Amino acid sequence: MTLLFIVGKEQSLHQPMYLLLCMLAISDISTPTSVVPKVLCIFWFDLKDITLGGCLTQMFSIHVGAMIHSAILVTMAFDRYVAICNPLRYTTILSNARIAMLGLVGLIRAVIFVLPLPVLVSRLPFCANRIIPHTYCDHIVVAKMSCGDITVNSVYALTLVFVTISLDLTLIGLSYRLIIRAVLKISFQKAYQKAFNTCSAHMFVILVSYPVFIFSCLTHRFSHNVPPEVHIILTNLYYLLVPMFNPVVYGVKTKELREKISKYFCRMSSPGVTDI
Structure with missing residues (x-):
């Protein structure tokens, strides 16, 4: 929320990179919002019931949020590629309107595929078993509770994960391959450092986001030796820690954003001081 406020207030931050950070922040807010309140109700107040409509709505929100998050990371990889490999054409290739259009495409893709x-x-x-062995309504977990044939559910969900994640990771990998090739052609150390600083925050978010998500998806389907508590702990941490780390990492690594946040906090701590 702080990141959204700062970018919204500062006209100088109305640029494609910060628009992408705002999109990532909105994703980091919306996805945990569909999970964490119910988790707290379960653990704090023992309120474990959920309606079928509420369960399906939560399922839709969670998986749409995950796909949008992945699409935003792909767009950020493209943004980093243009910033490093075509810096003189950055403003013509990536405008705020084009970034917003890419975000809309990611949203439409997520809704169509997840619906x-x-x-x-x-x-x-559903027969006698109506207890979900999880803290939220994950698709495959709820489907396994059914006493009917879930082959279609399992095949579609696995295909969806494989196609979208493999496509997104391929596009991200291609972007970084082109970035590395461009950086290797530069002979001075300062350029290497600048390229690393430009991409380090994005690489950190990728390394935090994808491995846990892929591990959770695969173990739900292929591993029967993993205790259910491991699934619950990993997924809850995924929906808590990743959204928490993302704005902190980008706030620390992005100089302009760090300076603006420091300025606003200084104003709040010294309300009688005004700028000259």
Whole structure:
């Protein structure tokens, strides 16, 4: 929320890179909001019931948020590629309108691909077992509770994860391959350092986001030896720690953003001081 406030207030930050950070921040706010309140109700107040409509809505929100988050990381990789490999054409290739359009495409992709998940679950018959062995309504977890055939659910969900994640990681990898190739052609150390500073925050977010998500998806489907507590702990930490780290990492690594945040905090701590 602090990041959104600072970027919204500062006209100098109305640039494509900061618009992408705002999109990432909105994703980091919305996805945990669909998970954490119910988790707290379970652990603090023992309120474990959820309606079918509420479960399907939460399922849709969680998976849409995950796909949008991945799409934003792909767009940020493209942004880093243009900033390093075509810096003179950056403003012409990437404008605020184009970034917003890419964000809209990511949203539409997520809605279209994820919408069949709750629809498929709503068609399943549920018999005696109505206890979800998780703290939120994950698609495959809820589907496994059914006493009917879940082959279609399992195949579609696995195909969705494989296609989207592999496509997004391929695009990110291609962007960094072109970045590395461009940096290796430069002979002085300062350029290496600048390129690393430009990409380090994005690389950190990728390394934090994808491995835990992929591990959780694969173990839910192929591993029966992993205790359910491990799934619950990992996914809850994923939806808590990743959204918490993202704005902190970008706030620390981005000089302009760090300076603006420091300025606002100084104003708050010294309300009688005015700028000259």
